[in-house]
Amino acid sequence: MPRIALSMTINGARYDIETASTATLLDVIRDQLGLTGTKKGCDMGGCGACTVLVEGRRIASCLALAASFSDAVLTTIEGIGTADRLHPLQAAFIRHDALQCGYCTPGQILSGIALLSENPRSFEEIREGMSGNLCRCGAYPGIVAAIAEVAGL
Structure with a gap:
């Protein structure tokens, strides 16, 4: 399977990764970057468990090809608050x-x-x-x- 190089900013941190050209944004976030707060529910975009923000806009990350988000700014649940300072x-x-x-x-x-x-x-x-x-x-x-x-x- 062909691989591609991506750069993206997630929760304020810059990531340079290599992934399969068919990888979903959800798979990259969870499996490659270890940000497991984003959940896999239906894997068909119908439940919202995989919601992330891309430049403030919500998307179903299970339906989004990671390749489409090179140079994007994303926020996952890990990026919106801390145990000491909740959103x-x-x-x-x-x-x-x-x-x-x-x-x-x-x-x-x-x-x-x-x-x-x-x-x-x-x-x-x-x-x-x-x-x-x-x-x-x-x-x-x-x-x-x-x-x-x-x-x-």
Whole structure:
């Protein structure tokens, strides 16, 4: 299988890697770079577990060829807060009990951050904006409440 060289910035760190030309962004992030906060769920772009931000825009990394993101600036869940200094949305997720098993939480939080940059004006806009992220545990009320809190609704 042909290999390609890529350079990308993830969470503020520059990475120069060589990978298969068919590798997905998810596979590079998890398997080659060891950033395992981004999850593999359905592997078909339907669940949102693999959500990452590319220059502030959310994408399903399981559907994206890594080759398309050379020189891109990406953010994964590892890049948005620390244990000592949570991102405001991470803190709101805790306050609103917006997680249960936690598997979908990284994708939910990154999608929520991207949605907040779009300035949602209602709970309905939040629900619609988060419709690409599934939570099999059913923590939706807490997720919506956490995003609404950070949005000031």
